[in-house]
Ligand code: HEM
């Protein structure tokens with residue numbers, strides 16, 4: 104690589120032979136070219152000028168080699184991914200940065216935590232801004248991860264060979280929620296205190312089952328879970344320090360490990376999902392049947408040895424683009440947009456901080472963060488089913504989806520074409536009718552205990568409106584599976600139902616629930632107290 | 633072709649199978665002992681996060697001279713989150729912590745208890761009449777200390793029929 108610096112060095116060399124001012128002069132010249140030679144040593148190949156150099160730029164860079172050297176055109180289209188995975192990742196980075204900034208002033212003690220929040224809010228230079236960004240990015244990340252999951256679902260990205268990455272994704276989803284929940288306690292304000300009190304009692308709610316079986320005295324799993332979380336029987340200093348450790352070290356670390364696995368698997372599973380049919384998707388077959396017919400001039404050593412799961416190294420380059428600069432620009436653009444939105448939010452809206460935690464006066468209503476409000480609505484009918492049973496069944500059910508639905512048709516297409524769109528639409532309407540119907544019913548007529556005051560508790564525990572929805576949606580999904588003779592359609596049906604139920608319950612509990620968890624059309628109708 | 637027959641022959645021979653099993657057995661034994669060692673270690677480590685002494689383990693609190701409560705229908709203790717009641721059979725205490733998810737219930741004028749969090753309602757004896765609460769409000773154990781003070785034990789519950797007779 105005849106770069107400038109080496110030319111200059113040669114010049115210097117000949118200078119040295121002519122006159123012999125000696126090594127000192129050489130030192131001077133070296134010093135002059137240092138910026139340039141440092142850059143050459145940093146970026147070994149200089150600015151890529153050819154396509155091949157561009158692939159090398161990606162391949163030899165530690166940070167970029169997570170990306171393939173060439174990317175399929177479709178994978179870069181915004182409608183394929185909506186950029187949601189990348190945005191989630193950017194938000195995670197942003198949260199880590201602002202989180203470290205907040206840690207500098209935050210003190211995890213029940214006496215000092217609230218004051219340190221006030222200090223960050225009103226005294227620390229840029230403190231309020233950092234806190235705002237941290238808060239809005241946390242909400243944004245939960246939202247983007249949910250949407251990203253929906254997009255992976257609707258484009259059938261969970262199908263072979265990506266089943267395991269879907270499971271990893273579910274773990275990331277749970278971790279994201281856990282990070283939000285643990286962070287919620289740290290300001291030690293009223294909202295934090297009572298939301299976490301309720302949360303930890305939900306962890307204890309399996310006691311409803313052990314009580315019904317009469318085995319609580321020997322096997323109190325509920326109390327164990329609660330004590331594991333709180334280190335005590337109530338939310339206090341022990342709980343605060345546990346939540347702090349989880350929030351700043353344990354969960355972010357575990358998150359990074361699973362993110363690494365997530366990205367590694369995307370590469371090894373052959374990049375993003377693409378529609379079959381295009382020459383694209385069959386490369387694994389080609390690999391299995393021997394070397395590809397149309398091998399490119401350059402092969403990528405070890406990469407190509409990995410069977411079947413390699414990205415686009417073998418196939419014709421027809422529909423691929425060089426990662427450098429196309430994908431990098433795309434990622435950079437998403438990054439900029441995300442940062443911009445977060446800066447605007449952080450500048451314009453302050454993260455809420457209510458009064459200092461007071462264990463003697465419950466918040467009324469004590470509302471969890473929005474993404475838990477749907478569950479809180481169910482919890483208000485029975486704690487165990489609403490808080491543990493139904494979320495548990497849904498998470499395990501979602502993890503099982505790729506193993507229960509193994510059809511390979513229509514992968515990589517939104518909704519899998521027009522039939523899937525019809526099924527999804529019908530399921531959405533069905534879910535709206537069912538969920539709104541059940542909510543209207545319970546508001547007007549109450550629930551079991553209002554009709555049969557002496558009903559056994561075990562019935563209350565299990566027959567939650569959420570259980571009814573779960574059963575109805577499962578039946579609907581079986582019906583669709585039967586009718587269309589396709590497991591994919593059944594999966595679309597039940598996922599759409601869950602998504603809609605989640606959205607409606609969240610909306611309902613956010614807007615229409617007021618003091619004493621009563622129903623109000625709007626906040627202005629709340630009784631004054 | 634021949635290769636395959638030999639291989640099949642070999643596989644069928646008891647000696648081959650024995651060898652195979654033995655090697656498998658050692659491998660399996662190593663794997664399982666490693667796995668069970670890790671499992672037991674984890675089980676042991678799981679004891680760490682549960683404190684052997686809870687911060688609230690001193691759960692007995694003096695509420696004041698017993699005489700003060702005689703004949704007073706209800707005495708609230710906001711700090712202790714309970715009420716002491718007195719009826720013709722004696723004294724009893726009801727905890728204000730909702731059995732649903734731990735909010736504090738408020739005592740209404742009619743003597744019933746309302747929970748602000750998810751709308752549970754309890755009658756004047758603490759029995760659930762409405763909402764998701766799985767159990768009646770807890771009755772806390774009362775006793776009299778040697779110096780004549782009423783003592784409540786917040787960790788010890790008693791049945792609804794129990795009264796402290798003075
Ligand atoms: C912390 C949260 C997460 C981050 C940062 C993340 C990040 C990413 C990124 C950057 C991609 C590349 C494509 C894209 O941008 O969409 C991706 C793909 C994928 N993600 Fe995630 N993800 C997260 C959570 C999840 C969840 C909750 C699921 C589902 C349960 C999931 C399942 C998938 C799947 C199946 C793919 C492959 C998509 C395809 O092949 O088309 N991820 N993820």
Ligand code: FES
Pocket residue numbers: 730731732733734735747748749750751752763764765
């Ligand atoms: S905590 Fe009392 S009703 Fe939920």
